[in-house]
Amino acid sequence: MEKSAFFNSKLLPYLLLVPQLIITFVFFYWPASQAVWQSFLREDAFGLSSEFIGLENYQALFAQPEYYKAMLTTLVFSTLVAALSLGIALLFATQADKNLKAAPAYKTFMIWPYAVAPAVAGVLWFFMFHPSLGTLARPLRMMGFDWNPLLNGNHAMTLVVMAAVWKQISYNFLFFLAGLQSIPRSVIEAGAIDGAGPMRRFWTIVFPLLSPTTFFLLVVNVVYVFFDTFGIIDAVTGGGPAGATTTMVYKVYADGRLGGDLGSSAAQSVVLMVIVIALTAVQFRYVERKVQY
Amino acid sequence: MNFRHYGIAAALASTLALASPAYAVTELQWWHAMTGGNNDIVNKLAEEFNASQSDYKVVPSFKGSYPDTMNAGIAAFRAGNAPHIIQVFEVGTATMMSATGAVKPVYQLMKDAGEPFDPKAYLPAITGYYSTSKGDMLSFPFNSSSMVMWINKDELKKAGVDEIPKTWPEVFEAAKKLKAAGHATCGFSNAWATWANIEQFSAWHNVAIGTKANGLDGFDTVLDFNGPLQVKHLQNLIDLQKDKTYDYSGRANASESRFASGECAIFLTSSGYYATAKGTAKFDFTSAPMPYYPDVAGAPQNSIIGGASLWVMGGKKPEEYKGVAKFFTFLSDTNRQAKLHQESGYLPITKAAYEKTKADGFYEKNPILQTPLKELTNKEPTENSRGLRFGNMVQMRDIWAEEMESALAGKKTAKEALDAAVTRGNVMLRTFEKTAK
Numbered sequence: 001m002e003k004s005a006f007f008n009s010k011l012l013p014y015l016l017l018v019p020q021l022i023i024t025f026v027f028f029y030w031p032a033s034q035a036v037w038q039s040f041l042r043e044d045a046f047g048l049s050s051e052f053i054g055l056e057n058y059q060a061l062f063a064q065p066e067y068y069k070a071m072l073t074t075l076v077f078s079t080l081v082a083a084l085s086l087g088i089a090l091l092f093a094t095q096a097d098k099n100l101k102a103a104p105a106y107k108t109f110m111i112w113p114y115a116v117a118p119a120v121a122g123v124l125w126f127f128m129f130h131p132s133l134g135t136l137a138r139p140l141r142m143m144g145f146d147w148n149p150l151l152n153g154n155h156a157m158t159l160v161v162m163a164a165v166w167k168q169i170s171y172n173f174l175f176f177l178a179g180l181q182s183i184p185r186s187v188i189e190a191g192a193i194d195g196a197g198p199m200r201r202f203w204t205i206v207f208p209l210l211s212p213t214t215f216f217l218l219v220v221n222v223v224y225v226f227f228d229t230f231g232i233i234d235a236v237t238g239g240g241p242a243g244a245t246t247t248m249v250y251k252v253y254a255d256g257r258l259g260g261d262l263g264s265s266a267a268q269s270v271v272l273m274v275i276v277i278a279l280t281a282v283q284f285r286y287v288e289r290k291v292q293y
Numbered sequence: 294m295n296f297r298h299y300g301i302a303a304a305l306a307s308t309l310a311l312a313s314p315a316y317a318v319t320e321l322q323w324w325h326a327m328t329g330g331n332n333d334i335v336n337k338l339a340e341e342f343n344a345s346q347s348d349y350k351v352v353p354s355f356k357g358s359y360p361d362t363m364n365a366g367i368a369a370f371r372a373g374n375a376p377h378i379i380q381v382f383e384v385g386t387a388t389m390m391s392a393t394g395a396v397k398p399v400y401q402l403m404k405d406a407g408e409p410f411d412p413k414a415y416l417p418a419i420t421g422y423y424s425t426s427k428g429d430m431l432s433f434p435f436n437s438s439s440m441v442m443w444i445n446k447d448e449l450k451k452a453g454v455d456e457i458p459k460t461w462p463e464v465f466e467a468a469k470k471l472k473a474a475g476h477a478t479c480g481f482s483n484a485w486a487t488w489a490n491i492e493q494f495s496a497w498h499n500v501a502i503g504t505k506a507n508g509l510d511g512f513d514t515v516l517d518f519n520g521p522l523q524v525k526h527l528q529n530l531i532d533l534q535k536d537k538t539y540d541y542s543g544r545a546n547a548s549e550s551r552f553a554s555g556e557c558a559i560f561l562t563s564s565g566y567y568a569t570a571k572g573t574a575k576f577d578f579t580s581a582p583m584p585y586y587p588d589v590a591g592a593p594q595n596s597i598i599g600g601a602s603l604w605v606m607g608g609k610k611p612e613e614y615k616g617v618a619k620f621f622t623f624l625s626d627t628n629r630q631a632k633l634h635q636e637s638g639y640l641p642i643t644k645a646a647y648e649k650t651k652a653d654g655f656y657e658k659n660p661i662l663q664t665p666l667k668e669l670t671n672k673e674p675t676e677n678s679r680g681l682r683f684g685n686m687v688q689m690r691d692i693w694a695e696e697m698e699s700a701l702a703g704k705k706t707a708k709e710a711l712d713a714a715v716t717r718g719n720v721m722l723r724t725f726e727k728t729a730k
Contacts, residue, residue: 042727042728043728044391044392044728044729045367045388045392045728046367046370046371046392046395047370047371048392048393048394048395049728060724066717126547130547130548132478132479132542132548132550132551132554132556133547133548133550133551141478150541150542150543150698151534151541151698151701151702152702153702238544238691239691239695240544240691240694240695240698241695241698241699241702242695242696242698242699242702242704243695254688254691255688257360257364258360258687258688258691259685259687259688259721260367260388260685260687260688261685261724264724
């Protein structure tokens with residue numbers, strides 16, 4: 001006899017979906033639609049006057065050479081941070097996956113930075129590498145290297161990239177490690193018996209089998225660099241010098257919160273949202289093909 | 294509606310009505326951005342005021358940095374629960390005053406509350422910054438400072454600089470000597486990049502930062518600080534940056550410790566740095582007026598203030614406003630002002646408090662604290678030196694600093710950088726003008 005349950009009510013599936021839908025609506029669609037609506041308005045900081053101005057905020061935005069510069073900075077920054085944090089985390093994870101004596105301690109230490117708030121991480125790096133206060137900047141300067149993130153844009157960029165990468169490595173490490181541990185030993189051992197060296201085993205067996213994790217992390221990291229890094233940038237460089245570390249999300253923050261120009265800030269976040277949605281779609285459309293589940 | 298519902302509604306209404314007078318003491322929220330020793334001063338002031346009478350209770354709360362506090366106030370206003378008093382830094386003035394209805398001007402508050410209030414009792418160099426062009430005081434000055442040049446006397450002596458430099462050329466010479474004497478990374482420097490080299494610099498030389506008395510007379514002001522004098526000064530800094538005779542120290546004051554550590558023996562920053570310098574500098578130091586270019590006719594003029602003032606938010610009850618007015622009268626008391634000034638190093642806001650401190654002989658023992666007052670009252674303020682009021686000033690300073698940084702890094706000439714700073718700043722001013730109507 002077949003065991004199955006039938007629900008005849010047409011309403012029930014929808015009722016079961018309601019909690020999830022409410023959460024999605026309240027925490028995503030509603031704020032997102034507010035941002036879109038705000039981007040068509042010109043409003044003073046206090047919200048005393050509000051005027052519908054259509055696409056004027058967008059026009060003003062795309063007339064700013066600084067905005068294109070911010071896009072370029074974002075490209076450089078996000079590529080560096082995503083590539084470095086994924087690469088270094090993968091290296092650490094493969095090392096931690098070996099039979100080490102102090103593996104648990106090593107793993108615990110690796111995860112700690114993730115618990116540090118972005119702004120705090122920023123302040124730490126700011127003080128370590130401040131040209132005249134920094135404990136790590138002083139030796140650099142003593143060696144005759146003119147370290148000066150206050151004026152040199154490349155130095156400032158290096159600094160924020162290091163801080164953002166440092167912050168993200170733990171997260172990536174955790175997932176890579178879990179991914180590595182789920183790869184059956186027998187497959188790797190079989191490879192070893194067939195005479196494949198460690199490098200060959202890694203690239204032909206481990207890396208392909210790890211691809212679902214890598215793909216997931218790629219998506220998450222792109223979102224991280226695009227949205228979550230402004231706290232670090234604010235604390236380390238404040239977008240300077242001369243806008244060298246002003247990424248798109250930092251500009252959203254600066255124009256909205258420091259400048260009180262909510263309309264432009266909203267327009268920028270809409271642009272940013274569109275870019276990230278497009279990027280994620282591209283990743284799913286093209287990169288995911290290479291993923292082996 | 295039937296009678297039963299009516300009855301419940303009436304009962305509820307009367308309970309609510311009864312509930313309010315149960316608070317015999319009217320609470321007044323005061324949001325501020327003071328840290329460290331200044332935070333203690335704020336709490337002490339509130340305690341003293343609360344103990345001095347029984348009708349009102351001032352409740353101070355710390356809300357983070359200056360921009361954070363201001364944003365918290367704006368957000369609270371939008372949500373309908375703004376504090377009564379909020380401390381806003383000087384560059385937020387235009388934003389606050391343009392928010393008609395969101396704030397209650399101080400002169401009106403005092404009039405409505407029937408508190409005795411004589412605007413002439415306050416130092417014009419300070420209140421001018423926070424008043425309309427007609428002289429109506431909009432916010433209540435709380436902590437005011439100005440920019441001074443801090444001098445490490447020991448290091449100057451070692452480098453063979455016998456006299457404290459008065460002019461910019463003398464500063465450059467002294468910096469070169471300091472550099473030769475071992476200060477390889479910093480001959481002289483300054484905190485607050487734009488406040489020092491654009492705002493104070495222009496006022497001190499009686500040249501305009503913007504039209505309409507630097508914006509004090511209207512939001513249709515246009516920036517014009519890309520004149521030959523400012524360009525010349527920035528060019529000098531660019532040239533000296535190359536070998537670190539001048540070394541840039543960032544936009545805010547995080548690098549002030551370069552003075553206390555002995556790295557920079559000549560350092561321009563706020564007079565409010567006094568308390569920190571006293572606590573951290575292990576050498577003989579003093580403050581001197583900002584340098585000037587001697588070939589500029591009439592220089593030095595007078596400096597302008599920095600710091601913060603207390604704004605009263607709109608939409609509160611009359612009895613609450615009465616309490617705020619009484620609190621301001623309490624703050625203006627001569628003895629209290631004199632004591633505040635002598636303890637905190639911030640400037641006194643009333644003439645009487647300044648006179649009293651002078652009469653007490655305080656400045657003979659502490660000449661450092663008189664330097665900013667001498668600068669501020671050096672000459673009768675002109676259109677160019679009364680103060681400045683530009684919308685979006687918080688972010689505008691960042692933009693000016695960006696351009697200065699480009700110039701100091703050698704990517705732009707002084708003229709190009711200042712032209713760009715003016716152009717970009719004007720775009721922001723026009724946006725602000727549209728929303729401020």
